[in-house]
Amino acid sequence: MSELKANIMAMVGPKGGVGKTTISVNLAIALSRLGKKVTVVDLDLGASNLHTYLGLKQSRVSLNDFVLKKVDNLSDIVISTDIDGMSVICGGDIPGIANLHYQKKMKLIRHLKNLKADIVLLDLGAGASFNVVDFVIFSQQGLLVTTPEIPSLYNLYSFIKTYLFRRLIFKFKGLKNNAILTLLEDAKDFEANPHLNTMNGILTEAEKIDPASVELINGLLNTIKPFVIVNRAKSQKDSNTGKVIQNLMNTYLNINSSVLFSVHEDNRVGYSLTKSRPVMIEAPDSLFASDINSIAAMLCRDYL
Numbered sequence: 001m002s003e004l005k006a007n008i009m010a011m012v013g014p015k016g017g018v019g020k021t022t023i024s025v026n027l028a029i030a031l032s033r034l035g036k037k038v039t040v041v042d043l044d045l046g047a048s049n050l051h052t053y054l055g056l057k058q059s060r061v062s063l064n065d066f067v068l069k070k071v072d073n074l075s076d077i078v079i080s081t082d083i084d085g086m087s088v089i090c091g092g093d094i095p096g097i098a099n100l101h102y103q104k105k106m107k108l109i110r111h112l113k114n115l116k117a118d119i120v121l122l123d124l125g126a127g128a129s130f131n132v133v134d135f136v137i138f139s140q141q142g143l144l145v146t147t148p149e150i151p152s153l154y155n156l157y158s159f160i161k162t163y164l165f166r167r168l169i170f171k172f173k174g175l176k177n178n179a180i181l182t183l184l185e186d187a188k189d190f191e192a193n194p195h196l197n198t199m200n201g202i203l204t205e206a207e208k209i210d211p212a213s214v215e216l217i218n219g220l221l222n223t224i225k226p227f228v229i230v231n232r233a234k235s236q237k238d239s240n241t242g243k244v245i246q247n248l249m250n251t252y253l254n255i256n257s258s259v260l261f262s263v264h265e266d267n268r269v270g271y272s273l274t275k276s277r278p279v280m281i282e283a284p285d286s287l288f289a290s291d292i293n294s295i296a297a298m299l300c301r302d303y304l
């Protein structure tokens with residue numbers, strides 16, 4: 001989702017428990033079966049649990065070692081798995097790790113981009129903190145997970161809005177354009193500034209303040225193509241709830257291009273977890289595995 005060339009994909013879902021880790025682990029397996037070299041990274045800092053989904057014990061090495069500078073290179077903490085082509089970086093749990101300073105975060109992102117893999121898949125924590133948002137900004141593609149329930153859908157929409165504003169702010173900070181930065185700040189307080197409640201409203205004001213900025217904003221909007229996964233869909237109606245987010249993005253943010261995908265609710269997911277085995281291995285013929293294989297095939301075809 002950024003201009004930077006990278007092979008990083010970020011699994012994000014601001015509502016807790018929507019299926020980020022389950023999908024990350026199983027998607028990593030599906031991608032590696034398609035011949036990709038994949039490293040899946042537990043970036044749910046402070047609450048890491050990805051290793052348990054793979055049936056691994058807490059690893060000797062983890063992001064703690066990188067953050068505490070016990071190792072120089074992120075590649076030193078990559079662990080290989082039984083699955084051909086797939087490796088893992090386990091999460092860290094040292095106090096404060098969930099609030100990485102900007103410089104440390106940028107160093108981690110640099111190292112992630114330098115890992116020797118076709119795809120580096122980041123399993124991010126819940127919430128919409130700058131830490132989570134920034135990992136998505138510096139990824140090639142965000143994979144946005146929600147369940148069909150309204151709170152989860154709205155949380156995801158509001159995450160996309162936070163992400164968009166942070167990108168716009170980064171852009172106009174870089175250009176030292178204080179007039180547009182002030183406009184963007186004003187737009188955050190939509191109760192005081194209802195005319196800035198939509199991107200069209202912001203563009204109208206931007207045109208008055210600095211006409212050249214309109215093209216820059218539209219240019220950035222055109223690069224954003226969210227990939228939304230509605231997980232735990234029990235019916236076609238559930239699958240269609242992703243359209244709620246699409247409509248909100250169109251109406252309020254002028255984001256007109258996005259991809260929707262849905263993953264079935266499947267009791268073999270919970271069953272596999274009790275066995276500490278990924279669904280792709282425990283239940284390869286399940287509906288869930290079939291959906292994950294389809295996502296992997298689409299990513300390989302259109303995104304890699």
Ligand SMILES: Nc1ncnc2c1ncn2[C@@H]1O[C@H](COP(=O)(O)OP(=O)(O)OP(=O)(O)O)[C@@H](O)[C@H]1O
Nearest residue numbers: 016017018019020021022126232264265266269270
């Ligand atoms: N498609 C599915 N069908 C049935 N159960 C599912 C499905 N996807 C996820 N689950 C279940 O939902 C629960 C939460 O999943 P998971 O831990 O992957 O969510 P998460 O988004 O990573 O949570 P957190 O925000 O805490 O990191 C698990 O018990 C998992 O088995």
Ligand SMILES: [Mg+2]
Nearest residue numbers: 020021022044
């Ligand atoms: Mg998780």
